[in-house]
Amino acid sequence: xxxxxxxxxxxxxxxxxxPALKNISMNIPExxxxxxxxxxxxxxxxxxxTLNRMNDLIDNVTIxxxxxxDNINIYDKNIDVVNLRKKVGMIFxxxxxxxxxxxxxxxxxxxxxxINQKSKxxxxxxxxxxxxxxxxxxxxxxxNSALSLSGGQQQRxxxxxxxxxxxxxxxxxxxxxxxxxxxxxxxxxxxxxxKTQYTIIIVTHNMQQAARTSDYTAFFYxxxxxxxxxxxxxxxxxxxxxxxxxxSGRFG
Amino acid sequence: xxxxxxxxxxxMQSPVKGIVTFNKKKFRFSxxxxxxxxxxxAFLSIAIVILIFIFVFRxxxxxxxxxxxxxxxxxLLVQESYGGxxxxxTNVKIKDNQLDNSNNNEAPGAKPSSTLLSKTWxxxxxxxxxxxxxxFLGTLKVTLIAxxxxxxxxxxxxxxxxxxxxxxxxEIVKPVIELLAGFPSVVIGFFALMVLATVFQNxxxxxxxxxxxxxxxxxGLAAIPIIYTLTEDALTSVPRTYTEASxxxxxxxxxxxxxxxxxxxxxxxxAAVVLGIGRIFGETxxxxxxxxxxxxxxxxxxxxxxxxxxxxxxxxxxxxxxDTHYSVLFFIGSLLFIFTFAMNALAEFYFKNRIIRHYxxxx
Numbered sequence: 001x002x003x004x005x006x007x008x009x010x011x012x013x014x015x016x017x018x019p020a021l022k023n024i025s026m027n028i029p030e031x032x033x034x035x036x037x038x039x040x041x042x043x044x045x046x047x048x049x050t051l052n053r054m055n056d057l058i059d060n061v062t063i064x065x066x067x068x069x070d071n072i073n074i075y076d077k078n079i080d081v082v083n084l085r086k087k088v089g090m091i092f093x094x095x096x097x098x099x100x101x102x103x104x105x106x107x108x109x110x111x112x113x114x115i116n117q118k119s120k121x122x123x124x125x126x127x128x129x130x131x132x133x134x135x136x137x138x139x140x141x142x143x144n145s146a147l148s149l150s151g152g153q154q155q156r157x158x159x160x161x162x163x164x165x166x167x168x169x170x171x172x173x174x175x176x177x178x179x180x181x182x183x184x185x186x187x188x189x190x191x192x193x194x195k196t197q198y199t200i201i202i203v204t205h206n207m208q209q210a211a212r213t214s215d216y217t218a219f220f221y222x223x224x225x226x227x228x229x230x231x232x233x234x235x236x237x238x239x240x241x242x243x244x245x246x247x248s249g250r251f252g
Numbered sequence: 253x254x255x256x257x258x259x260x261x262x263x264m265q266s267p268v269k270g271i272v273t274f275n276k277k278k279f280r281f282s283x284x285x286x287x288x289x290x291x292x293x294a295f296l297s298i299a300i301v302i303l304i305f306i307f308v309f310r311x312x313x314x315x316x317x318x319x320x321x322x323x324x325x326x327x328l329l330v331q332e333s334y335g336g337x338x339x340x341x342t343n344v345k346i347k348d349n350q351l352d353n354s355n356n357n358e359a360p361g362a363k364p365s366s367t368l369l370s371k372t373w374x375x376x377x378x379x380x381x382x383x384x385x386x387x388f389l390g391t392l393k394v395t396l397i398a399x400x401x402x403x404x405x406x407x408x409x410x411x412x413x414x415x416x417x418x419x420x421x422x423e424i425v426k427p428v429i430e431l432l433a434g435f436p437s438v439v440i441g442f443f444a445l446m447v448l449a450t451v452f453q454n455x456x457x458x459x460x461x462x463x464x465x466x467x468x469x470x471x472g473l474a475a476i477p478i479i480y481t482l483t484e485d486a487l488t489s490v491p492r493t494y495t496e497a498s499x500x501x502x503x504x505x506x507x508x509x510x511x512x513x514x515x516x517x518x519x520x521x522x523a524a525v526v527l528g529i530g531r532i533f534g535e536t537x538x539x540x541x542x543x544x545x546x547x548x549x550x551x552x553x554x555x556x557x558x559x560x561x562x563x564x565x566x567x568x569x570x571x572x573x574x575d576t577h578y579s580v581l582f583f584i585g586s587l588l589f590i591f592t593f594a595m596n597a598l599a600e601f602y603f604k605n606r607i608i609r610h611y612x613x614x615x
Contacts (some may be wrong), residue, residue, distance in 0.1 A: 057499070090500035092497065092500075096494065098516075161502070165502055
């Protein structure tokens with residue numbers, strides 16, 4: 001296993017009195033792809049959102065336990081959530097570019113960080129779009145609305161937008177679930193490229209996708225972490241019966 | 253167990269009486285009746301609005317008709333006063349002359365509609381003049397002051413409750429501001445008359461106690477709930493994904509509110525402001541009580557003004573039925589009607605379409 005980037009200790013989360021995550025502990029390795037799989041409502045998206053404190057936006061959520069990123073507990077009182085989210089970027093299920101030009105979408109992150117120099121912004125935009133493997137498709141229409149692109153392109157714009165902030169970790173919440181197979185394969189190739197520089201955590205419903213893209217896989221069921229291991233091990237020889245049932249399609 | 257149930261059911265009366273056939277259409281009187289009544293009521297309300305519209309315009313119409321009958325006398329007047337060297341005066345020239353005359357207030361007995369563009373509103377003097385300019389200017393001044401006061405306050409309040417406030421605070425603040433919409437305007441007018449006027453006079457030290465500034469602020473108070481509610485709706489209807497995307501990129505709440513949510517809600521906020529203008533424009537009671545009601549041509553905000561709606565409110569009760577003055581008041585009424593109608597239409601169609609296009613823009 002590589003160095004550990006994220007260490008989760010005994011994390012529990014409740015919506016009101018309704019437990020959504022129960023005593024989760026896991027280690028997520030650096031510069032690898034970790035996939036979370038499990039049936040709907042098993043808590044995998046909720047867990048993903050605890051890693052950059054996106055759940056803070058929802059009322060009535062109680063979180064116990066700790067999440068250490070680079071050995072710092074992000075649920076500590078002194079944590080600056082705004083800067084945390086710069087380090088831990090997020091890609092959402094539904095692509096959500098702003099109703100602005102492609103350029104402005106990418107430049108949004110750097111701008112709010114106080115970069116206003118035109119040449120610097122141009123550079124960041126180009127590098128980010130190249131990293132997201134969409135530069136060639138959009139370089140001639142950087143100032144068109146991002147909403148004029150196809151769904152798959154929009155999702156890669158969102159990835160480029162996240163990369164422009166230069167995060168360490170990228171969380172992806174079912175990034176390809178609304179896309180066609182061709183766009184999906186592009187996103188998957190991109191994930192493969194990006195893992196050389198970033199720690200990637202991906203939630204997916206698609207087990208083939210998890211098998212294709214990830215190095216480690218965690219299986220969640222009913223708010224419990226059932227099993228986590230290398231993807232190879234999980235898909236070929238799971239140690240728990242529930243995992244085997246799920247990946248062989250017997251339920252879920 | 254199941255046998256028992258079947259037995260019980262067989263003893264019960266069938267819920268459907270008689271034999272059910274569906275091969276012939278059946279006339280159901282109560283359904284038919286209810287449908288017709290609802291339809292009639294709906295069309296009645298539309299018809300009433302249209303009838304009011306027609307009535308107002310019909311009562312305003314005579315001022316244009318008077319033109320023709322009195323045109324002869326004014327033509328004579330023009331020829332007399334200017335020596336009448338040209339016998340083939342075109343209508344345009346006559347019109348020009350008449351305008352000049354009425355502006356100088358030197359043409360006694362000039363036809364009433366020609367004085368509509370003059371600078372004096374003196375409907376009950378021996379030489380009545382119906383210059384709408386001071387009324388328009390007054391309305392404009394008051395509207396502008398009210399808007400400058402109400403729009404920033406309500407938009408900031410809306411940003412606060414929709415983005416920053418905790419849900420519990422929002423649940424209290426939002427209904428309280430919305431309750432203000434039900435505040436009788438006469439109460440706001442009274443408050444402006446008794447309290448605001450004195451306070452502002454002490455602060456600014458102006459001469460006339462009731463003026464467009466006091467009236468504008470009071471009308472702003474009346475417009476705040478409308479602008480606030482609609483702005484708040486516009487802001488909360490910005491997709492949650494925008495907020496999440498922005499926060500996920502490490503933007504602070506303030507940056508998210510001003511750089512992402514606010515720009516996305518701009519068409520809706522414009523619509524809110526436009527509807528606010530409509531409200532201020534038609535507001536009568538506050539204008540009547542707090543603006544001083546002096547029809548003056550002045551751009552000083554601390555001068556008294558008389559608004560269009562307040563003019564109708566103040567004079568309609570004393571006017572002679574069918575008189576020119578009466579028609580002019582109805583003419584003002586139709587102008588107000590058209591203006592508010594245009595404002596509402598603008599907000600309804602133009603801005604709503606823009607909002608829809610904004611979010612669904614594909615290619």
